Amino acid sequence: MSVNIGSKPIVTTGLTHLYDQLSPVSMPYGSEVWYNHLPDSYSEKFAVKSKGLAKTGLAVYGSKTAHAHLKGYDTYDGSSDYWEMAASTHTDLPSINFGTFIIWARHSKANTTTRGVGGWGGSSNNGYYSSFGQVYYTASKLKPQWYEYGTSSSARICTIEKDLDAMWHMWTYRNVSTSVRNFSLDCGDWGSASNSSSANRPFNTNTYNFHIGSVRKGSSHMSGWVGDIGPWYNFNRILSDAEVRQMYNANKDRFNY
Amino acid sequence: MAWENRRYTIFNVSETGSFDWNTVLDKPALCRTNITGSYVLAKWDGDMPSAVQSLTTRVSSSADKNASMVNGSGESGSFTWSEIQSVLDTPGVWYHNPPSGSEG
Numbered sequence: 386m387s388v389n390i391g392s393k394p395i396v397t398t399g400l401t402h403l404y405d406q407l408s409p410v411s412m413p414y415g416s417e418v419w420y421n422h423l424p425d426s427y428s429e430k431f432a433v434k435s436k437g438l439a440k441t442g443l444a445v446y447g448s449k450t451a452h453a454h455l456k457g458y459d460t461y462d463g464s465s466d467y468w469e470m471a472a473s474t475h476t477d478l479p480s481i482n483f484g485t486f487i488i489w490a491r492h493s494k495a496n497t498t499t500r501g502v503g504g505w506g507g508s509s510n511n512g513y514y515s516s517f518g519q520v521y522y523t524a525s526k527l528k529p530q531w532y533e534y535g536t537s538s539s540a541r542i543c544t545i546e547k548d549l550d551a552m553w554h555m556w557t558y559r560n561v562s563t564s565v566r567n568f569s570l571d572c573g574d575w576g577s578a579s580n581s582s583s584a585n586r587p588f589n590t591n592t593y594n595f596h597i598g599s600v601r602k603g604s605s606h607m608s609g610w611v612g613d614i615g616p617w618y619n620f621n622r623i624l625s626d627a628e629v630r631q632m633y634n635a636n637k638d639r640f641n642y
Numbered sequence: 643m644a645w646e647n648r649r650y651t652i653f654n655v656s657e658t659g660s661f662d663w664n665t666v667l668d669k670p671a672l673c674r675t676n677i678t679g680s681y682v683l684a685k686w687d688g689d690m691p692s693a694v695q696s697l698t699t700r701v702s703s704s705a706d707k708n709a710s711m712v713n714g715s716g717e718s719g720s721f722t723w724s725e726i727q728s729v730l731d732t733p734g735v736w737y738h739n740p741p742s743g744s745e746g
Contacts, residue, residue: 463727464723464726465668467672469672496727496731603738604738605738
């Protein structure tokens with residue numbers, strides 16, 4: 386299956402979700418819904434637990450304009466800008482059990498608050514049962530981090546020990562195996578981190594509220610993204626380093642020019 | 643900094659049912675609330691909409707209901723971008739304390 390949304394060829398084997406502002410299928414002109422570019426039949430064929438789904442609402446900005454399509458990304462002000470999917474159920478969230486999640490994002494560096502870029506939230510106020518990307522502010526640095534918790538004793542956190550800049554980066558989170566996961570920016574060119582905790586994955590009935598632009602934990606959202614977010618992809622399998630590189634090359638000229 | 647013309651308000655959840663959400667950028671089903679769910683956030687660009695002006699429970703811009711002090715922007719119940727960030731980024735009020743960022 387080929388997918389042409391204006392970029393170079395991307396990896397499609399195991400691809401279950403493709404959300405891209407440039408795609409008139411994914412984000413139709415005048416729409417307030419952000420759809421999966423892929424048809425349900427395709428997603429169902431390759432998904433572990435999920436199928437293609439439309440988001441359940443848009444917090445701000447209203448109908449999408451041609452300008453948003455030309456830009457190919459959305460801008461988030463860090464207050465209540467986010468896309469929320471599968472608000473209250475687990476069954477239809479796009480699970481990444483033993484898979485790969487990729488998202489393009491640019492932080493504005495407007496401030497130094499810990500902020501979520503997107504991922505799976507959980508029912509716990511403590512952040513348990515969740516899996517999401519964030520910039521974690523510590524030691525005077527905004528460190529890119531993939532935060533994954535089952536319970537208080539099952540943390541699986543990958544932290545890149547660098548201060549995030551204000552450039553576009555492709556965030557990639559992979560479950561390399563049942564006991565190893567890897568998090569990288571720009572396929573490791575900018576930075577990467579691994580984690581080998583043997584803790585179980587957090588996905589269960591307490592995991593829900595998939596978001597782009599923020600993360601919901603328990604009764605509230607964490608601080609939302611300040612900056613821009615472009616397309617995101619969900620695969621039901623672990624992409625190889627070469628495949629992650631292909632995904633990066635497909636869009637690097639779109640964002641870093 | 644962007645958002646120079648954007649303003650924010652916080653008001654009691656009791657007014658969400660009668661509030662005209664078409665005048666602001668947020669959607670009622672997904673609007674952001676504080677931890678306890680007692681207050682909601684709404685925002686707009688430019689002049690304050692009449693629907694916002696009509697709210698009777700708007701929180702003062704000099705201090706929110708949880709005593710997280712911010713500088714007022716000169717219009718009651720109207721926060722600037724930097725002011726609202728000060729409010730929203732207060733742990734334990736609008737979001738739960740961030741978890742440990744250490745390697746697990």
